[in-house]
Amino acid sequence: MTTPTAAHAPGTGPSPWNLPNLITVVRILFAPAVLVLLLVDVDAGGAARWWATGLFIAAMASDGVDGHLARSRGQVTDFGKIADPIADKGMTGLALIGLSVLGDVWWIVTILILLREVGITVYRIVALRAGLVIPASRAGKLKTVVQSVAIAVALSPFALHIGWMRWTAWVLLGAAVVLTVYSGVTYIVDAVRGHRQRAAGTDATGATGASGEEGRA
Template sequence: MTIHPGEGPSPRPTDWNVPNALTVLRVLLVPVFGILLMHDNGTDPWWRFWAWVVFIAAAVTDGIDGRLARARGQITNFGKVSDPIADKALMGMAFIGLSALGEIWWWVTIVILTREIAITLLRFLVIRYGVMPAGRGGKLKTMLQTLSLGALTFPLWVLPLNGVWRVLAHVLLGAALVATVVSGVDYLFKADRLRRASLAVRLTGSGPGRTE
């Protein structure tokens, strides 16, 4: 292959880019969210409102940074590691904080956070076999978790028909719990299939460029 002047492999993207900055911002917003949420035991509507604003802002950065990184070719190792950590930190703070305030049963928080930590560790364990991309179930889980946590963070008691809104928020939480468990089981099967496929390739001697 002839390489013409000016051509060659694309330079490695620098860690100093907008997607990574948004990820770092999300990490920095986690303690701010926690302080606002827990102020006065979560009884002050204005503090709860601003906690909701910070949570929504942090959640929005989660949706933007990945798209920007892919669109601009700025996917970095730092981003791959820090992005899921930022996500888990935000969701963990929300679940633990809302459970401490009595908004969410502790067993729900324990089940969901155990799943999140276990699947994150599983991804690192099977990375030698390949990458497990986020499936539809995982994306649905994230959306339902975000909607339910956002709804329960908001001071619902100041709204008309606040009892109805609270029921709807807990319905969303129930759906998020189901999606979290189901998608977690699905990831276990995906990890096993990925491991088996990788071992099969090694045993048969199939190269990465071979198709059958």
């Protein structure tokens, strides 16, 4: 279960101009590059496909690097909290779209993953603007790992020519879809539960206040 935490008030906290955020921005720029390289290669399994695979792996690996740097240096910013998931989802989404355009991944897989990723990312950004930080759940973290490995295998030129590599990519993508849907449902359930708890707390506070006023009268 994810528990919302308070975000920095606007205008407070560390400066967004730091190394962790720079790495995040570079990751965002890598995403369209991966898509272009995939489409240029057109399933030839050549240099462009290798570059697409390499950029994807480097980008997903850097996700842990910028997060570690931000926490260890005390440089966690609201910009980073918003940009980091955008970088991850952008890379995942564009890589899957490219693979689906080429016919290497079924569109239903890409659509299900994109719907979940976009929906939860928007939810977390809205929550952040309301002063709440929605941390990643365990299922969400596992989903991210499985998704990354699955897409990396599917991107690899080996998956174009080696049967067991292609089957491995499909199995991993199937597991990623299951985890994606499951983690998305848990976020929704936790959000509804949290909203009800906050509403109940507000009602209780209001009721206490009204009771106090009546007592003084």
